[in-house]
Amino acid sequence: MTERSPLAPSAFPDLPPIPGVTVRVACARYKNWDRCDLTYVELAEGTAVAGVTTQSKCPSPEVEWCRDAIPLGSARALVVNAGNANAFTGHRGRAAVEAIAARVANHLACNPSDIFISSTGVIGVPLPIDKAEAGLESAFAAPACGWEDAALTIGTTDTYPKGAHVSAMVSGRRVELVGIVKGSGMIAPDMATMLGYVFTNAAVEPALLQQMLSAANRQTFSCITVDSDTSTSDTVLAFATGKAGNVPLASMDDAGADAFQAALTDLCRQLAHLVVRDGEGASKFIEITVEGAESDASAHRIALSIANSPLVKTAIAGEDANWGRVVMAVGKAGEPADRDRLSIRFGATQVATGGLAVEGYDEAPVAAHLKGQDIRIGVDLGLGNGRATVWTCDLTHGYISINADYRS
Amino acid sequence: MTERSPLAPSAFPDLPPIPGVTVRVACARYKNWDRCDLTYVELAEGTAVAGVTTQSKCPSPEVEWCRDAIPLGSARALVVNAGNANAFTGHRGRAAVEAIAARVANHLACNPSDIFISSTGVIGVPLPIDKAEAGLESAFAAPACGWEDAALTIGTTDTYPKGAHVSAMVSGRRVELVGIVKGSGMIAPDMATMLGYVFTNAAVEPALLQQMLSAANRQTFSCITVDSDTSTSDTVLAFATGKAGNVPLASMDDAGADAFQAALTDLCRQLAHLVVRDGEGASKFIEITVEGAESDASAHRIALSIANSPLVKTAIAGEDANWGRVVMAVGKAGEPADRDRLSIRFGATQVATGGLAVEGYDEAPVAAHLKGQDIRIGVDLGLGNGRATVWTCDLTHGYISINADYRS
Structure with missing residues (x-):
């Protein structure tokens, strides 16, 4: 095994035998x-x-x-x-x-x-x-x-x-x-x-x-x-x-x-x-919750669009509160969304609401949150009651290194 | 502008004025x-x-x-x-x-x-x-x-x-x-x-x-x-x-x-x-042609599934003839495909046909092709007459560097 992921638990847990x-x-x-x-x-x-x-x-x-x-x-x-x-x-x-x-x-x-x-x-x-x-x-x-x-x-x-x-x-x-x-x-x-x-x-x-x-x-x-x-x-x-x-x-x-x-x-x-x-090259664990979608299935697809976006994943790797990339990923999902009802949170901080950055937005708590290992992104579409949570990791140089020469 | 892409043309072309x-x-x-x-x-x-x-x-x-x-x-x-x-x-x-x-x-x-x-x-x-x-x-x-x-x-x-x-x-x-x-x-x-x-x-x-x-x-x-x-x-x-x-x-x-x-x-x-x-961090230009699909639209979706696969793109960056990742990307596209009819080419070389590696497959010409800047991947699904070509670039450390600190 290569170098242990920085997100790994400290040790393998004690697991009991299972009879049979x-x-x-x-x-x-x-x-x-x-x-x-x-x-x-x-x-x-x-x-x-x-x-x-x-x-x-x-x-x-x-x-x-x-x-x-x-x-x-x-x-x-x-x-x-x-x-x-x-x-x-x-x-x-x-x-x-x-x-x-x-x-x-x-x-x-x-x-x-x-x-x-x-x-x-x-x-x-x-x-x-x-x-x-x-x-x-x-x-x-x-x-x-x-x-x-x-x-x-x-x-x-x-x-x-x-x-x-x-x-x-x-x-x-x-x-x-x-x-x-x-x-x-x-x-x-x-x-x-x-x-x-x-x-x-x-x-x-x-x-x-x-x-x-x-x-x-x-x-x-x-x-x-x-x-x-x-x-x-x-x-x-x-x-x-x-x-x-x-x-x-x-x-x-x-x-x-x-x-x-x-x-x-x-x-x-x-x-x-x-x-x-243990995502290849991961340095951050990311939880993405989408609520206010037209349905749970729609929320799931939007959440995955965010989770799979290389630009969102590299922004998190760079500890960059670039919530514009989250907007982009919502927009490209192809699911019902209304730009002017969209709200976005990083950690506990509302960064955008009703289609624009919150008044007097202070990036400091968001920057502090992004320095941690466990990142939370929240999106509220303001359309309905659909809700979903997905998990992913960031996209780093480590992913490239691992996969550009995996087979050789 | 940052360092010129290695795939850039040697100079800006002479373009005539357009009256009006x-x-x-x-x-x-x-x-x-x-x-x-x-x-x-x-x-x-x-x-x-x-x-x-x-x-x-x-x-x-x-x-x-x-x-x-x-x-x-x-x-x-x-x-x-x-x-x-x-x-x-x-x-x-x-x-x-x-x-x-x-x-x-x-x-x-x-x-x-x-x-x-x-x-x-x-x-x-x-x-x-x-x-x-x-x-x-x-x-x-x-x-x-x-x-x-x-x-x-x-x-x-x-x-x-x-x-x-x-x-x-x-x-x-x-x-x-x-x-x-x-x-x-x-x-x-x-x-x-x-x-x-x-x-x-x-x-x-x-x-x-x-x-x-x-x-x-x-x-x-x-x-x-x-x-x-x-x-x-x-x-x-x-x-x-x-x-x-x-x-x-x-x-x-x-x-x-x-x-x-x-x-x-x-x-x-x-x-x-x-x-x-000029794809961010690109070191290879990749042309992907899918033929033998059930329809042109199906071929287009499969071609994009290959073109968007981080594992395919990093393999090309690493000049690795890892055609298994192409199979993976065909499989995940969700389009009609039959593993046992699938053929794959890198450059002019058939690497797999009828669901398995070609007999006596010689990796040398493929490795030589992958060392170039213009890469061609061909997939024949063996199902129908649908055909599509898409273009993409590889995924490298350059992409991560550019996007992990774009805004700051």
């Missing part, structure tokens, strides 16, 4: 490097699964595999390859996915469709089957490891491992949810995580788990953007082993379902923020 | 700088006008003024202010526009609606009326100047003045078309020029001139992008003085109309390319 989940890592050497790059997670029989994947029209074969397997609802293992995305590799890429599924299914004596697979890294190079198979053999024989090792092993250009933990009370039982995630570039909505995995010991029926994960995703991973680029491999999977012994949740009307949904959304938001905080 | 057009410049000192920043162009009586403006929902009062005046079809003067965009300045910004129009109309004894006005620069600061009026007085008294002075005076972050010239034969008369343009950032389609002006001595009825300019714009200015950001002030105006003495063009069926349209489109393409070649 065993994590192992191995070195498949997908790239010429000296680190583990294959993560193998064994899941107890009866584990339910749900997932959301990239909206890309050119997804990887791993994404296609997961899309086919998710509706079947059951999982026994997860394999994550780092260093090679295996995307745009035609039938050879597909063959690698099938070989991995077959090998693990044979090891666990289960159906190949119970095996979930992700790969992340360079596009266009078929995943070498021999390396994958050798890596799996060594993972099968490896001792179980902790979450931090797994979070490190799924990473690529990440500068720190990312994990989070929440708990909830479901029918009198405390259930735990742990998540790990990777991603720092090629991050944009329509599944913005690159790769994220949630593990819980709660018992949840697959259909409900899917409904809950989709709902959580809409408010979290789909609200982050680093560079407006959408990966071919973005995947978030949730696994519920049922070992907590709660009465299985089957409907949102069940006792504890609301609490579980809230905990899952909270976990996904924490994980999504960790991705933004 | 007189150019003067003055120093209004809209910023604390030592350069001319007010351009005043006097147009002969009977000059026809056409225009296209930004699609931004938050346009400047200058854009609103021009939108109202263009349909009236006649022009006597153009005033361009550089250093202050006068956008998002409420009634005070509007008052400045009205004051300028009134002062010039009084000077020329014409209607205020015959006066066309643009302003470019920082957003959110009302244009100071006293400076504008003093600048106009000094422009009225200034000697006539050449096109290069005008091209320099309308510039802001431009690193070189931009102009071009074409001619056409219309009903046995040779007519001249001269254009000047400014822009290097906040450049994206839905009017991508920032500010561009075309002057011709041809006689063209306003309605036809509008039709021709709109058609030229769709194939030129609307096909360029530097940073996906759309200005609040983008404007292209065409002025036809009629001094060439040709039979006035009134319909596309008139003799010479095709020739004039072709010349106008050619001129606009040259001007559009000059803007991209």
Whole structure:
């Protein structure tokens, strides 16, 4: 990993083991490097699964595999390859996915469709089957490891491992949810995580788990953007082993379902923020809230237009209270907006209202806010009740340095 | 002006005077700088006008003024202010526009609606009326100047003045078309020029001139992008003085109309390319052609998705043949695409076809192509006959440097 992001948390959190989940890592050497790059997670029989994947029209074969397997609802293992995305590799890429599924299914004596697979890294190079198979053999024989090792092993250009933990009370039982995630570039909505995995010991029926994960995703991973680029491999999977012994949740009307949904959304938001905080080259974490739009969807699109604007992102990098660029980004979103009703805040300071700079505008508190690491931009369109919040980071020399020579 | 773009032409071209057009410049000192920043162009009586403006929902009062005046079809003067965009300045910004129009109309004894006005620069600061009026007085008294002075005076972050010239034969008369343009950032389609002006001595009825300019714009200015950001002030105006003495063009069926349209489109393409070649921080000029799409419109959207992708643009900056990022950008466009029919070219070299890298792909000619300044990316979707070409530049440290401290 390269130099740790200045926005990284001080340490990887203490995450509890999840009963029914065993994590192992191995070195498949997908790239010429000296680190583990294959993560193998064994899941107890009866584990339910749900997932959301990239909206890309050119997804990887791993994404296609997961899309086919998710509706079947059951999982026994997860394999994550780092260093090679295996995307745009035609039938050879597909063959690698099938070989991995077959090998693990044979090891666990289960159906190949119970095996979930992700790969992340360079596009266009078929995943070498021999390396994958050798890596799996060594993972099968490896001792179980902790979450931090797994979070490190799924990473690529990440500068720190990312994990989070929440708990909830479901029918009198405390259930735990742990998540790990990777991603720092090629991050944009329509599944913005690159790769994220949630593990819980709660018992949840697959259909409900899917409904809950989709709902959580809409408010979290789909609200982050680093560079407006959408990966071919973005995947978030949730696994519920049922070992907590709660009465299985089957409907949102069940006792504890609301609490579980809230905990899952909270976990996904924490994980999504960790991705933004590792945005390539990021020096500022930016929260953009748009209110007063004609609808929530309209507010979301305007917020993303601001979050994806290179001129807004470079202004924040330069700690420049250039709110004119926010006006520009509102204007280009193509959504209903009325220049003369628009208000803009930086931090707690109103800088413009009713279509012009506030009378006697004092830039000092705004300049002070922009010197911090956590920046808040607020826009009120003054049209309706639509509201949305998205998160992004600034655009710096670091992004250029990382991406102008990533592959070589 | 800062250091000249490496993609700039070696010199400003020789542009002929256009009968009926007189150019003067003055120093209004809209910023604390030592350069001319007010351009005043006097147009002969009977000059026809056409225009296209930004699609931004938050346009400047200058854009609103021009939108109202263009349909009236006649022009006597153009005033361009550089250093202050006068956008998002409420009634005070509007008052400045009205004051300028009134002062010039009084000077020329014409209607205020015959006066066309643009302003470019920082957003959110009302244009100071006293400076504008003093600048106009000094422009009225200034000697006539050449096109290069005008091209320099309308510039802001431009690193070189931009102009071009074409001619056409219309009903046995040779007519001249001269254009000047400014822009290097906040450049994206839905009017991508920032500010561009075309002057011709041809006689063209306003309605036809509008039709021709709109058609030229769709194939030129609307096909360029530097940073996906759309200005609040983008404007292209065409002025036809009629001094060439040709039979006035009134319909596309008139003799010479095709020739004039072709010349106008050619001129606009040259001007559009000059803007991209001055893209903030640009070190490479990139032409992206998408063919085999379901429609031309679909091809255009996919081409722009590639052109606006920070990861594609940084890869080109790094001279990295990372065609996987092109696949990613095709996938995220949301347009019909089939991974397994997709082909990609860099320069003249096919790098991927039918969904995977070409057999025995040799990166050497691609690497050689990427070391040049003019980069060509070709995508064939293999679905239909839709086709589009767009132009952009790479994304470099220069862009960050320019935009992280533009205003201060």
